Amino acid sequence: MRPKDLDKEKAIRTMALQIIAEEGLENLSMQKLAKAANISPRTIYIKYENKEDLLIKLFVEEVLGAYEQATLKDFRETMDFETGVKKIWLNLFAYCKTNKEAFVLMQYGKSSPLLNKAFQEKNITEGQFFAPIHRFLKRHAKNGTIKSFPIAVHRALLFSPILDLVNEYFEHKDRPRQIVTEKVILECCDMVIKGMLL
Amino acid sequence: MRPKDLDKEKAIRTMALQIIAEEGLENLSMQKLAKAANISPRTIYIKYENKEDLLIKLFVEEVLGAYEQATLKDFRETMDFETGVKKIWLNLFAYCKTNKEAFVLMQYGKSSPLLNKAFQEKNITEGQFFAPIHRFLKRHAKNGTIKSFPIAVHRALLFSPILDLVNEYFEHKDRPRQIVTEKVILECCDMVIKGMLL
DNA sequence: ATTTAATAAGTATACGTTTGTTTACTTATG
DNA sequence: CATAAGTAAACAAACGTATACTTATTAAAT
CATH class of the missing domain: 1.10.357 (Tetracycline Repressor; domain 2)
Structure with missing residues (x-):
């Protein structure tokens, strides 16, 4: 089984926070985030159920x-x-x-x-x-x-x-x-x- | 020339503020606003150039x-x-x-x-x-x-x-x-x- | 006093994008 | 070689906005 690439997980979180800080929460989209983190949109959905789940986990855990x-x-x-x-x-x-x-x-x-x-x-x-x-x-x-x-x-x-x-x-x-x-x-x-x- | 319907202008402003207060700024869309104010989307564009113009005027003037x-x-x-x-x-x-x-x-x-x-x-x-x-x-x-x-x-x-x-x-x-x-x-x-x- | 022409207000609908998310497929590793 | 991680592309829905048309009103012409 192919192992998770932790760098990609990290990139998702880092870029999400960066986009929110620079352009505002309202300008964060899943496709923009994927492009910024240099991954496929699907990869975000391996770790997070949906956008709400991503934002809440980012907020609470990170x-x-x-x-x-x-x-x-x-x-x-x-x-x-x-x-x-x-x-x-x-x-x-x-x-x-x-x-x-x-x-x-x-x-x-x-x-x-x-x-x-x-x-x-x-x-x-x-x-x-x-x-x-x-x-x-x-x-x-x-x-x-x-x-x-x-x-x-x-x-x-x-x-x-x-x-x-x-x-x-x-x-x-x-x-x-x-x-x-x-x-x-x-x-x-x-x-x-x-x-x-x- | 058909005169402006001031009730409709008022409805746009009132409903926009109401939606923002109840559902948040991120959940206000032009089509939702039009439906809530019981008008056509086009009517909003008679008074406001675009969404940004609407929000700024709402904020500053209202x-x-x-x-x-x-x-x-x-x-x-x-x-x-x-x-x-x-x-x-x-x-x-x-x-x-x-x-x-x-x-x-x-x-x-x-x-x-x-x-x-x-x-x-x-x-x-x-x-x-x-x-x-x-x-x-x-x-x-x-x-x-x-x-x-x-x-x-x-x-x-x-x-x-x-x-x-x-x-x-x-x-x-x-x-x-x-x-x-x-x-x-x-x-x-x-x-x-x-x-x-x- | 009535009709008509002009015109901006307004509607219904549809346009092209972008959205969040999924499908179908490929890749890397135990 | 089984399997989850990952990709590229596409999905329906919703987005902001434009198009094509209708309506209500005023002012001029009858």
Whole structure:
């Protein structure tokens, strides 16, 4: 039996992410992907059931996991509030800067109905994506370090600004001056922390 | 000469926004739109050059303007920082709550390459979308009420949390309990303001 | 006051492409 | 040589858009 060519599997994933990052999710077609990965369309269907299956697996297996791991690098849920939040912000910034494809697909996960559904399900059934951060927030709310809120509210306050800043970073990437530097990130992080501390 | 049927023009815009809000931008096709609006596909092309033209006009003329107007209702750039920010947050929440279609299309404006381009151009060439807010922020930075930053950074800190909360509001709309209430919005707004004030 | 001519609005349908996916076949390896 | 991996080509369906025709209205001509 002929063995699977792992390079081809890899090429499918790499090119799919690249096309999404460069041309948008709406401009990714199976035939375009096959051509970009230098394979026959049929080959994609050996590994993936259909386009939806490809996108969801790409999102959940390829991006969500790596994204989570990068975010939590050297993060301990026992950290004090300021240290923990700063660690997360800097991790996110460092990872996204060098992994635009992952960042872009994560952003699509919020708006695209298909990926959103996948994200919700993954989040509910496994209930452990970013679990350390959830416990970190719960503990600090209990301790009285910060005000108690549903996790989604904490997430909006803590993460939406840094993700917006990363987006701004990419929009300024090919402009003369970059306005989103690590210094700016840290100053913004300080403000968010200051606002949340009781 | 046969006069234009304004009801049909209206139906095109209404149904387009509805389809985008309910099924996503990627699921809007010209033929589906024509069927939904109960007209012939050709009729869309009387008013709009092509699909891109339709989407951009829908975004810029129909949504951006109304969205801006709603956000700035009773807002004065001479307001003190806390009053001004709270006014904007409450305006945004009230408007989005009852105009999901506009909110959804605004969100697509950030990720969809096509709409993003339109937004950038509109923002640069006209340079006046949300101009009162920009002047409001500039003044308070000059006064020393808040730290001075590029406008994009202020925007990330001030607006991304409220938009994320609105998103969360819609995700909880058909669940047993709504976690994003006006009370929560105001408490979050307080935290953001507290963080930004010097 | 009625008819008519001109014309843009509108419809039904079909065009050529591109879409996601499949069929029929070939290739490489245990 | 059995078999799954892989290819080239083609499938029906859906896409954005154009064609050929009909309809409703206005303004000029009767």
